[in-house]
Amino acid sequence: MNTSMVSSKFLSHPEELGVVAVGFSGGQCKPGVDAAPSALIESGLLSQLHSELGYKLHGDDQVHLYTDLVPADDPPFRDMKNPRAVSSVTKRIADQVYTHAKEGRLVLTLGGDHSIAIGTIGGTAKAIRERLGREMAVIWVDAHADINSPESSASGNIHGMPVSFLTGLSREDNEDFFGWLRPENLISVKKLVYIGLRDVDPGEKRILRENGIKAFSMFDIDRHGIGRVMEMALGHIGTDTPIHLSFDVDALDPMWAPSTGTPVRGGLTLREGDYICECVHETGSLVAVDLVEVNPSLAPANDIGAHETVRAGCSLVRCALGEITSGSLVYERRVERIHKYHWPAIQLNLWMLIMLISACTIIGVFATFIQIQQVLLLPVPWYFPYYITVASLAVAFIIMLLWLIFQRRLLPSIVMIGGFILFVLWLVGLVVISVQLWGPSGSVSGNCNLFVFGANPAPTGQNLQTLAWLEQRSICQSWQAVFAFGLIGGIFLLWIMVMAYQVFAEG
Numbered sequence: 001m002n003t004s005m006v007s008s009k010f011l012s013h014p015e016e017l018g019v020v021a022v023g024f025s026g027g028q029c030k031p032g033v034d035a036a037p038s039a040l041i042e043s044g045l046l047s048q049l050h051s052e053l054g055y056k057l058h059g060d061d062q063v064h065l066y067t068d069l070v071p072a073d074d075p076p077f078r079d080m081k082n083p084r085a086v087s088s089v090t091k092r093i094a095d096q097v098y099t100h101a102k103e104g105r106l107v108l109t110l111g112g113d114h115s116i117a118i119g120t121i122g123g124t125a126k127a128i129r130e131r132l133g134r135e136m137a138v139i140w141v142d143a144h145a146d147i148n149s150p151e152s153s154a155s156g157n158i159h160g161m162p163v164s165f166l167t168g169l170s171r172e173d174n175e176d177f178f179g180w181l182r183p184e185n186l187i188s189v190k191k192l193v194y195i196g197l198r199d200v201d202p203g204e205k206r207i208l209r210e211n212g213i214k215a216f217s218m219f220d221i222d223r224h225g226i227g228r229v230m231e232m233a234l235g236h237i238g239t240d241t242p243i244h245l246s247f248d249v250d251a252l253d254p255m256w257a258p259s260t261g262t263p264v265r266g267g268l269t270l271r272e273g274d275y276i277c278e279c280v281h282e283t284g285s286l287v288a289v290d291l292v293e294v295n296p297s298l299a300p301a302n303d304i305g306a307h308e309t310v311r312a313g314c315s316l317v318r319c320a321l322g323e324i325t326s327g328s329l330v331y332e333r334r335v336e337r338i339h340k341y342h343w344p345a346i347q348l349n350l351w352m353l354i355m356l357i358s359a360c361t362i363i364g365v366f367a368t369f370i371q372i373q374q375v376l377l378l379p380v381p382w383y384f385p386y387y388i389t390v391a392s393l394a395v396a397f398i399i400m401l402l403w404l405i406f407q408r409r410l411l412p413s414i415v416m417i418g419g420f421i422l423f424v425l426w427l428v429g430l431v432v433i434s435v436q437l438w439g440p441s442g443s444v445s446g447n448c449n450l451f452v453f454g455a456n457p458a459p460t461g462q463n464l465q466t467l468a469w470l471e472q473r474s475i476c477q478s479w480q481a482v483f484a485f486g487l488i489g490g491i492f493l494l495w496i497m498v499m500a501y502q503v504f505a506e507g
């Protein structure tokens with residue numbers, strides 16, 4: 001079992017982790033990113049995920065090099081470098097990720113350069129659509145926007161373009177050049193959020209602006225702090241959307257992650273990076289994680305840099321996958337695990353109103369009856385206080401429901417059980433009343449028909465007889481009212497049980 005306290009909203013097997021190790025560097029020109037998965041795995045990442053975080057690992061321990069997919073001759077197309085290789089490798093990655101995601105597993109992809117996100121996101125988006133009929137959101141943590149079109153890119157490196165293809169902003173019909181991307185592989189620009197940007201090309205800035213893409217740059221993080229930025233980022237996505245987290249290690253400041261192809265100073269601290277991952281994990285909406293652009297062979301000065309970068313990468317992944325660090329050890333993390341039930345508001349309010357009226361009428365009438373018995377020096381039959389008690393319980397039940405609604409904690413099971421107990425008690429009262437009204441022993445109804453409603457002619461004039469008749473008539477009418485409301489209350493108690501069951505079944 002996964003040791004994380006967060007329950008997953010969209011995974012059917014949240015304790016299973018599909019791992020894809022992508023040793024591919026064709027999206028840019030510096031060799032070495034392809035060695036990252038091995039470095040990460042050798043430093044113990046996967047075994048920690050298994051032994052410390054309790055994930056059951058799926059997928060091959062082997063790092064894929066995709067050499068069979070890299071053509072000997074791969075001339076530029078629309079100025080993209082290695083277009084055939086990147087297209088066919090990302091297509092294969094999409095299949096690998098899709099296979100895991102379709103099973104309802106969390107997917108972890110270790111890159112590789114960021115072009116591989118065309119495959120990872122393409123694969124998850126398709127699986128989520130098929131499995132849940134939903135669109136997913138992407139949180140792209142990166143110093144760069146990677147949203148160049150082949151035409152706007154100055155470098156021609158495809159690792160600067162994945163978002164452009166994934167959002168459909170760049171398109172190509174030719175199967176060999178990302179034409180294999182179908183609408184089900186794509187994501188909406190509305191569900192894309194950037195965090196950590198600080199090196200965005202002029203063309204990319206225009207694309208971001210024109211498409212109204214949500215982006216939190218380092219400026220925003222400095223201004224609001226990472227806590228508020230995460231609130232805004234997750235608020236933009238909403239709580240009912242699966243999230244794919246694509247983390248480029250160059251989002252971190254080179255101080256923490258120097259070994260990467262395109263380092264940019266002024267980045268996130270490792271703690272801020274970890275915090276982003278922790279927040280995303282905490283949503284329970286995470287369905288896939290990528291960690292890319294770790295390049296162990298690019299170590300400025302000495303290989304401490306490579307070691308540090310790998311360590312930082314491991315830390316990010318562990319946080320995204322539910323490792324609890326720092327503050328949450330001091331204060332127990334309060335994770336909202338309450339399932340949301342959708343109560344039909346109008347019907348529920350109507351039910352409470354009518355139930356309240358019925359209960360209060362019965363309480364009022366029987367309280368008066370007890371008084372009359374006492375005035376007449378007659379014994380008080382047991383069912384008067386009995387029904388008053390049951391009706392009072394019903395009022396208390398309604399007050400409790402109101403409180404639960406106010407607390408947003410109204411559970412169908414509470415309503416079903418409470419409704420059932422009340423229904424049984426209520427029914428006993430109703431049966432007794434019916435017996436009193438029409439039964440052989442009491443026959444209130446018979447007496448009323450005989451002496452009150454049947455009095456012919458009804459007494460008139462200001463005398464005791466008329467007053468007595470009026471009082472008797474009022475008592476008889478009260479009996480009728482009690483029966484009517486008793487019946488209504490009984491039916492409504494049945495109804496609330498059915499309603500609660502439906503809410504339960506739908507939820």
Ligand SMILES: NC(=[NH2+])NCCC[C@H](N)C(=O)O
Pocket residue numbers: 113114115144146148153154155156157159160161199201248250261262293
């Ligand atoms: N994933 C990355 N490190 N991307 C860097 C992209 C740099 C630059 N914007 C380009 O298009 O070439």
